[in-house]
Amino acid sequence: MTQRTTTARVGQRVTHRRYVPYSHAHYAGNLVDGAYSLAAFGDVATEMCIITDGDEGLFASYSDVQFTAPVRAGDVIEVSAEIVRVGTRSREMDFEVRVVARGNPSRGASAADPLDPAVVATTARGVVVVP
Template identity: 65%
Template sequence: MSGAHVGLTVTHRRYVPHAHAHYGGDLVDGAYVLGLFGDVATEVCIRADGDEGLFAAYADVRFRAPVRAGDVLEATATVTAVGRRSRTLEFTARVVCRAEPDRGASAARVLPEPIVAVTATGTVVVPQPSR
């Protein structure tokens, strides 16, 4: 029997290295955040179903604010619906720390309020439960 339940939430935090900046202003492409969503979805599946599961689809991906090299991102997935083999997840990526190169090469700060950078809805599937 599946352990998945609505409301299960998993959060990861990750520093965005400068090697991932692809655009002017040290901007990082949106695919970087989608990769983080895949990682947090994997942990949701492991915790809920004892299996890494597979990502089936993204829906309603919204890039709301820039992600830059030197940011610390918090990626969260919350289960919002559970089917026989599918789970619908709501994702949010927030910038919780940001580099401040104008103050110095390694200067950074914790943001007083996180910046919501990306939101999405996704569907994962897990194997049929054993009987």
């Protein structure tokens, strides 16, 4: 097995954008549960580990998870991970979900508006480990 050197560095960032489908709404008002944000954090953390370490890595823990605004079906969200600490095998990251566009049914069934500024919906800190 070949030893691989990490390229992980503090400040390195990965960002995804995605549409939140109506099939993920679980509550009145087309609200999406908080687990949706946590799963999105897992996706950006996985990409970060692949880029920096050539391995998907494994999530070890979350801390300070904050749900500060709703995520709704029909939203477009931007999910980011930023490395804040690099250990020998661990990578500590700050995560954020921002709503960058939201449906606007008052203008029509398929109407939507970009949000400027984006609304921060979820934040967290997490630790992943890589082999």
